[in-house]
């Protein structure tokens with residue numbers, strides 16, 4: 001596996017409570033067989049304990065003693081021999097600039113996979129006046145997710161986004177990770193954060209990576225204690241069950257994960273350190289970082 005920094009840019013983090021200004025790289029690339037996975041950093045900052053569900057004072061004092069932990073908002077580009085796949089769109093703040101850094105125009109995105117329909121994942125799907133930001137992309141999302149936000153919950157921003165892409169949509173039925181066999185790109189069932197939340201498994205030439213969407217929001221505590229959920233989870237108990245299942249799956253098989261809220265470089269390796277308890281090692285950066 002080869003890792004390299006593609007660029008380093010000055011980044012300003014404008015989120016309330018996450019405001020800081022520092023030099024931060026915004027694009028990071030890793031190879032998975034024939035695939036090239038590019039981190040597209042939207043925002044990096046600090047989270048706090050107010051969003052945690054099921055975290056005891058002991059867990060917090062052990063894992064995040066000062067009450068804050070690093071987090072981020074990421075999207076990922078997957079360059080494949082058959083075209084370019086964008087997985088989530090962040091808020092859409094730095095997305096086009098980051099894609100340009102990766103050498104890709106919006107017109108060159110062939111597939112747009114949405115892990116789930118929260119605003120920090122679909123924000124970059126549209127441009128002004130309802131026109132889609134990726135005119136040649138097929139929108140791929142789970143049938144359950146579409147049903148929930150468009151038909152049941154009637155979330156305005158998702159309805160507008162879905163409407164913009166509606167003549168080029170693929171609604172998928174995700175699979176259990178154990179049932180994804182052979183090489184390819186698989187949509188993995190990962191419910192709980194939202195009803196139709198999915199992860200994306202890449203497998204090529206003996207290499208694998210799981211782009212796990214919002215499997216975690218607070219890595220520092222949710223990796224050692226996967227039973228801790230967050231207030232953003234539609235079903236916190238189901239989110240915890242999914243987290244335990246998927247962390248066991250990837251650690252048993254040494255599959256690196258990449259996540260939409262994992263701090264830079266947004267990807268790394270999970271190791272089992274006890275019963276339903278794991279550690280995370282970020283992917284190594286070139287020396288000097």
Ligand SMILES: [Zn+2]
Pocket residue numbers: 118120121214260261
């Ligand atoms: Zn999210």
